[in-house]
Amino acid sequence: MSKFQNHNRRRATLLSLVALFFLLSLGACKSNESAPDSAQKDGAEAAAEAPKEEAKDDKKVVDAPPGDIYPGMNLGMLPDAKRATVVEITEAELCPCEDSTESLHACLQDADKACALAKQVANTVVRGVHAGAPKSEIQDVIAQFVTNAKKIHTFDLKGVPSKGNKEASVAIVEFADFQCPHCKVASGILDEISKEYGDKIVIYFKQFPLNAHNQSMSAAIATLAAHNQDKFWPMHDLVFENQRSLAADSYEKFAGRIGLNMAKFKTDLKSPMIAGAITRDRQEGEAAGLTGTPTLYINGRQYQGGIDKAAIIAAIEAELEAVKSAEAEKATE
Missing domain, CATH: 3.40.30.10 (Glutaredoxin)
Known part of the structure; x- marks a missing residue:
C-alpha cells in the first residue's frame, strides 16, 4: 500500500470515529446499530469518558494539564502525554462559538463562553488523540466538522408533514x-x-x-x-x-x-x-x-x-x- 493510500485510509478511519463519537455524545441512533434500551450519555459525559486501557509506553509529561482543566470534562483518565496533546491542539484552534476571537482552549475553560459546538469540537479532539491520530489529521477533521456545523442547508419541504x-x-x-x-x-x-x-x-x-x-x-x-x-x-x-x-x-x-x-x-x-x-x-x-x-x-x-x-x-x-x-x-x- 502506498503512503498516499495509507494516509487516506487512516483519515477515513478517523472520520468514521468522529462521526460515531459525535452521535454518541448527542444521544443518537447510527445506521449500523440495533435499537438500544436507553439513551446515550450527554456530550459532557461522553467527552469525559476515555477507555480504561492505556498504552503502556505512554510517558509522563512533567507539565501535564490537570484532568479538570475544562469544566464538565474529565480528562484525568487520559495519560499525561495525551492530555498535553489535547491542550496543545485546543490552544492552536480558534473557538468556533459565534463572534469568539479567542482560542478553543480559553473558551473551554469558561463554562459560560463554551457553546455546544465548542464542546463537540472538544469531544472530537479528545477521541482523536486517544485513538492515536496525528495532530494534523485531527485538525483537518475539526475544520471539516466546524464547516459542516455552520453551513446553512436547504431542504425540499413541499408536501412534507x-x-x-x-x-x-x-x-x-x-x-x-x-x-x-x-x-x-x-x-x-x-x-x-x-x-x-x-x-x-x-x-x-x-x-x-x-x-x-x-x-x-x-x-x-x-x-x-x-x-x-x-x-x-x-x-x-x-x-x-x-x-x-x-x-x-x-x-x-x-x-x-x-x-x-x-x-x-x-x-x-x-x-x-x-x-x-x-x-x-x-x-x-x-x-x-x-x-x-x-x-x-x-x-x-x-x-x-x-x-x-x-x-x-x-x-x-x-x-x-x-x-x-x-x-x-x-x-x-
Whole structure:
C-alpha cells in the first residue's frame, strides 16, 4: 500500500470515529446499530469518558494539564502525554462559538463562553488523540466538522408533514427513524415545544429509516400513507408509542384506530410515490452530512446540542433573537 493510500485510509478511519463519537455524545441512533434500551450519555459525559486501557509506553509529561482543566470534562483518565496533546491542539484552534476571537482552549475553560459546538469540537479532539491520530489529521477533521456545523442547508419541504405556522421565522427540520429510541424522546420534546411556541415556529418531519431497524421502513411508509389522509401526526404518535412492539400487522391496526379509509391506506402502502418521497428524504439527509437519528436543523443549521428540551429551546430562542435583530437592522436601512 502506498503512503498516499495509507494516509487516506487512516483519515477515513478517523472520520468514521468522529462521526460515531459525535452521535454518541448527542444521544443518537447510527445506521449500523440495533435499537438500544436507553439513551446515550450527554456530550459532557461522553467527552469525559476515555477507555480504561492505556498504552503502556505512554510517558509522563512533567507539565501535564490537570484532568479538570475544562469544566464538565474529565480528562484525568487520559495519560499525561495525551492530555498535553489535547491542550496543545485546543490552544492552536480558534473557538468556533459565534463572534469568539479567542482560542478553543480559553473558551473551554469558561463554562459560560463554551457553546455546544465548542464542546463537540472538544469531544472530537479528545477521541482523536486517544485513538492515536496525528495532530494534523485531527485538525483537518475539526475544520471539516466546524464547516459542516455552520453551513446553512436547504431542504425540499413541499408536501412534507409539518406542525405549526409555515410562515414562522424559525423552521425546524427533523430527520428521524421510528425505531430509534432517541427519536422517540426527541418526538416528545418537540411536541411540547410546538405547543409552547405555537405560531412562532414550524416543525417538519423528514424520514430517515435506518437499515439496522427491521420495521423502520414499514413505519415510514405507513406514516406517509396516513399523511395522504391528513393523519400523519396521529399515526406518528401511535408508531412511537408502540415502538418496541412494531410488527408487520401493526400499521393496519393503527390505521383503524385513527379512522383511515382502509382501502386507500392499503393501496398507498404500495405507492411508488411514497417510496420515492422516503428515498428523497434520505438522500437530502445524507447530502447534509447526516449519519444517524435524530438530527435537527434549525433554520438550516444543524443543531449541535443534546436531545434536551432546555438546550433545544435555547437554540430556538437564539434563532428568534437573530431574526429579530436582522429585521431591526433592515428597518433602519
